[in-house]
Amino acid sequence: MQKQFEKKELKKKSDNLSDWYTDVILKAQLADYAPIKGCMVIRPYGFALWEGIQHYMDPLIKAHKVENAYFPLFIPEKFLNLEKEHVEGFAPHMAVVTFAGGEELKERLVVRPTSETIMYEMYKRWTQSYRDLPIRINQWNNIVRWEKRTYLFLRTSEFLWQEGHCAHNTHKESVSEVRWALDMYKETYQNLLALYGVAGVKSESEKFAGAKKTYTFEMLMPDGKALQGCTSHDLGQNFAKAFHWTVQDEKGQPLYPWQNSWGFSTRSIGGLIMAHGDDQGLIMPPNIAPIQVILIPIPGSSPKTIKYAIAQREALKKIGIRVKCDDKDGESAGFKFNKWEVRGVPIRLEIGDKEAEEGIVTAVARDTMQKKKVSIDEISGMLETIQQNLLETHKKFTLDHTHTVESYDHFKKIMAGERGFISAFWCEDASCETKIKAETKASNRCLPLDLPAGRQVPKEEKGTCVHCGKPATHRWLFAQAY
RNA sequence: CGGGGUAUGGCACAGUUGGUAGUGCGCUUCGUUCGGGACGAAGAGGUCGCCAGUUCGAGUCUGGCUACCCCGACCA
Numbered sequence: 001m002q003k004q005f006e007k008k009e010l011k012k013k014s015d016n017l018s019d020w021y022t023d024v025i026l027k028a029q030l031a032d033y034a035p036i037k038g039c040m041v042i043r044p045y046g047f048a049l050w051e052g053i054q055h056y057m058d059p060l061i062k063a064h065k066v067e068n069a070y071f072p073l074f075i076p077e078k079f080l081n082l083e084k085e086h087v088e089g090f091a092p093h094m095a096v097v098t099f100a101g102g103e104e105l106k107e108r109l110v111v112r113p114t115s116e117t118i119m120y121e122m123y124k125r126w127t128q129s130y131r132d133l134p135i136r137i138n139q140w141n142n143i144v145r146w147e148k149r150t151y152l153f154l155r156t157s158e159f160l161w162q163e164g165h166c167a168h169n170t171h172k173e174s175v176s177e178v179r180w181a182l183d184m185y186k187e188t189y190q191n192l193l194a195l196y197g198v199a200g201v202k203s204e205s206e207k208f209a210g211a212k213k214t215y216t217f218e219m220l221m222p223d224g225k226a227l228q229g230c231t232s233h234d235l236g237q238n239f240a241k242a243f244h245w246t247v248q249d250e251k252g253q254p255l256y257p258w259q260n261s262w263g264f265s266t267r268s269i270g271g272l273i274m275a276h277g278d279d280q281g282l283i284m285p286p287n288i289a290p291i292q293v294i295l296i297p298i299p300g301s302s303p304k305t306i307k308y309a310i311a312q313r314e315a316l317k318k319i320g321i322r323v324k325c326d327d328k329d330g331e332s333a334g335f336k337f338n339k340w341e342v343r344g345v346p347i348r349l350e351i352g353d354k355e356a357e358e359g360i361v362t363a364v365a366r367d368t369m370q371k372k373k374v375s376i377d378e379i380s381g382m383l384e385t386i387q388q389n390l391l392e393t394h395k396k397f398t399l400d401h402t403h404t405v406e407s408y409d410h411f412k413k414i415m416a417g418e419r420g421f422i423s424a425f426w427c428e429d430a431s432c433e434t435k436i437k438a439e440t441k442a443s444n445r446c447l448p449l450d451l452p453a454g455r456q457v458p459k460e461e462k463g464t465c466v467h468c469g470k471p472a473t474h475r476w477l478f479a480q481a482y
Numbered sequence: 483c484g485g486g487g488u489a490u491g492g493c494a495c496a497g498u499u500g501g502u503a504g505u506g507c508g509c510u511u512c513g514u515u516c517g518g519g520a521c522g523a524a525g526a527g528g529u530c531g532c533c534a535g536u537u538c539g540a541g542u543c544u545g546g547c548u549a550c551c552c553c554g555a556c557c558a
Contacts, residue, residue, distance in 0.1 A: 009507090009519090018552095037550070093557070114558090147557065148483065159558070228558065265558050300516040334518035341518095352517060362517085481557090 010342060012279045017223045021274055025152050028282050028343045030273070038150035038157035042266070045343065048290035049269050050160060054140065056192050056288075057162065057264065060184050064177075066136040066164055071118050073142075074109040079117035083242040086116065089209020093145040095157075111144040116210065116239055116261060119165050123257075124245040130169045132247060133257055138164040143265075153270030154227070154482055161265035167240070167257035169249070174234060174258035181232040181262035182215045188264070189229055193272045194285035194387055195219050196395035197229060198421070198477060200446025205430050208261075212236030218445045218477065219271055220398045224419025226445050226479035227271045232262035275394050282344025283366050285390050286383035293323040293379060294345040295361075296336050298352035308356040312349065315376050321383070341366065346386045347379060367393075404475070408466050411478075415440040421479050423448075425463035425472035432467040442478040 010027055013020040025031050030046030033039075042050065058068075074097065080087045090113045097109040112118065123135055140162045150156050164181060168174040182199055189195045197219035207214035211233040219227045237256040240246070246254035276283040286292050293316055297309040309325060316323040326336050333350070340348055350362040355373075363379070364371045367386050374382070401420030405411045411422055422442060426432060437443045447458060460473040 033550080035550090089557090143558080145557070149552095149554085149556080155557070161558070231558070263558070267558050298517055332516055332518085332520060334516090334520085336519090337517095338519050350517070354517085 010279075010281060013222070013277055014279055017221075017274070020277070020279075021270075022152060024277055024281055024342065025273060030269070030282075031152055033152075036157075038147060040152055040156050042160075045290060046269065049272070049288060050266055052288045052290065053188065053192065053264075053268065054162075057184070057188055058140075060188075061138050061162070061164065064136070064180060064184075066138045066166065068139060069137045070139055070141065071112075071115050071122070073112055075112050075115070075118045077108040077110050079121055080110055082117065083210045083239055086210035086239075086242075090114070090145070093147065095144050095146050112141075113143060113145045114261075114263070115139065115141075115163055116165065116235075117243075120167075120239050120243050120245060120259070123165075123167055124243055127167075127245075127247050127257070130247050130249045130255060134166055134168045134173065135257075136164070136166040138162055151270075151482075153273065154267055159266050161263050163261060163263045165259070165261045167259045169247075169255065169257070171234075171236070171258045174260045178213075178215060178232045178234045178260045178262065181260070182217065182230075185217050185230040185232070185262075185264055189217060189219070189268070190391060192285070192287050193268060194287070194390035194394060195229070195271055195275055196391060196398050198398075198446065198448050199450070200448040200477060202231075202446055203428070203430075203433060203444045203476070205433055206444055206446075208233045210235065210238055212238065215449070216446050218421075218479070219275065220401055220421055220479070221271070221274050221482065222397070224401060224480070225482050226421065227267070227274075227482045228445070229268055229271060230262070230264040233260055235259040235261060276390055277344065280338075280369075281342030283390065284344040284346055286346045286387045289344070289346050290322065291324045291340075291343075291345050292321050292383055293347045293349060294340045295323060295325040295349045295351060296333065296340075297325065297327055298333050298350060299331070301352050301356070305351060305353050305356040309351040312351065312361060312376055316379060319380065321379060337364075347382055349379075402477075405466065411436075411442070411466055412440055415442050415480070419480055421445070421477050423475045423477055424466040425461075425474070426476045426478075427465035427468055427470040427472045428474075429465075429468070429470070432465055436467050436478065440478075441480045443481050445477045445479050445481065447474055447476050 011019045011023040028045065029043050031043055032041045034041045077096065080090065094113055095111040097111065098105055127133060127135060142158055142160050144158050146157055147155050166177055186199050189197055197217045199217050202214040202216055208231060213234040215232040217229040219229050221227055237258060239259055240256035246256055249255040273282060276285065295309060295313050297306055313323050313325045337348065344366060346366050348364045355361050360373050360375055362371060363374045363382065365382060365386055367389055401418065402423060403414050403420060404423045405414065411424060414420065414422055433444050449458065458474060463472045464470065465472045
């Protein structure tokens with residue numbers, strides 16, 4: 001009898017994560033492959049997730065006095081060439097327009113892989129004095145990076161994100177903002193998407209092309225691979241110098257502004273899908289769920305029951321719950337149960353003649369699949385519980401799969417087996433980092449920054465590099481990356 | 483960029499030594515059902531990825547092209 005709970009067609013997460021991942025995205029109608037290589041269509045149900053992220057994050061960004069604006073999709077190639085590391089980092093992934101309006105273009109136009117260069121060219125024109133700083137602008141837009149190997153949401157040739165770009169008179173102000181952005185992202189992941197992760201600093205070789213320092217939020221996926229959830233960069237004065245952008249300081253001397261940039265993309269939706277779902281389909285954390293409660297009137301119920309169901313829907317709407325009533329004809333109750341389970345709606349309410357008579361509803365929580373009779377007043381509490389459970393579950397998974405290792409043998413053994421985060425001393429020499437990656441597939445994810453308030457740098461410890469045995473002062477986090 | 487695979491109704495696929503284009507799911511209509519993916523009946527839907535060649539005749543054989551997917555190296 002347990003068989004009746006198996007999805008007829010959906011691939012099993014427990015069999016193969018990556019097959020399940022693609023299958024569930026298509027079947028839950030979050031997205032579809034576009035007829036363009038490496039590109040995807042984000043369908044309404046999937047786009048609602050992105051809108052949910054925007055609704056949560058945009059006010060936080062504005063509260064920090066960052067304004068939204070829009071810059072061109074096309075960037076003259078010569079702008080990108082100005083910052084050496086920057087162009088070297090992005091050149092392999094650039095899509096370039098060379099032909100338009102029926103003729104060869106005199107100036108090649110890069111479809112933006114990120115907007116630092118076009119934005120700073122404008123910042124330069126808009127600022128003359130230190131009094132014109134800080135300048136803080138964010139844009140919600142699309143980005144093109146021609147990836148060789150693509151994957152729905154996690155790595156597509158075009159993706160959506162927000163990119164914030166600020167410039168200050170002092171490095172201190174800029175750095176404090178870099179950390180603010182990182183904290184905002186962390187909060188979004190934990191509170192909205194119910195994803196636990198580790199905030200940290202990237203190593204020299206893993207940092208953003210052109211940055212002085214890159215901060216990141218790394219999450220662990222069910223297969224033990226790590227997902228970089230966002231980045232926040234301290235750009236120092238690199239771009240200002242490359243663009244010859246100066247303002248006059250108090251003494252009339254030229255000052256190169258201190259800059260930062262920070263971004264959060266639709267990749268986050270990939271993490272959300274992968275971390276929370278199960279063999280039955282997606283599980284949407286209630287805070288981000290486009291539909292928090294799906295109400296299913298049992299087909300064949302009396303007209304009185306239908307009325308009762310609609311009254312329950314209205315009652316839920318009134319208290320701010322995102323609720324939908326599935327009264328579509330021609331689908332059986334079981335069919336609808338399965339349909340909404342695949343889509344990961346946190347709570348299903350079944351309403352038939354019995355419920356209408358008793359004046360209650362039958363509720364099923366998507367995470368535990370437990371069925372119980374409740375009154376409408378209990379739904380908000382149930383949603384909160386599901387949200388907390390999902391975060392707790394992911395946190396526990398992450399901590400259970402974070403290994404502190406002392407020897408390279410142990411390191412290799414873990415990578416050959418269950419993988420996960422590996423915390424190990426590293427001498428901070430790039431050649432060790434490269435060899436570790438070549439030998440184990442684990443790349444350096446970050447130097448974790450779960451710091452006591454006020455501390456900017458993790459305190460030093462005494463250790464020896466897990467690879468070469470030379471002295472090391474910090475434990476870095478390693479994992480195979482997505 | 484290397485390796486592999488695929489291309490036939492909306493989707494998943496079959497199609498034998500070359501001889502009238504098939505199956506399942508889905509879709510439409512009607513009826514019976516309806517508390518974990520209901521059932522029956524009747525329907526609609528295809529220039530077989532593109533271009534050339536061989537042949538009386540090509541989904542099938544040959545050559546070329548294109549596109550997409552999967553696996554590795556690079557990345558949010």
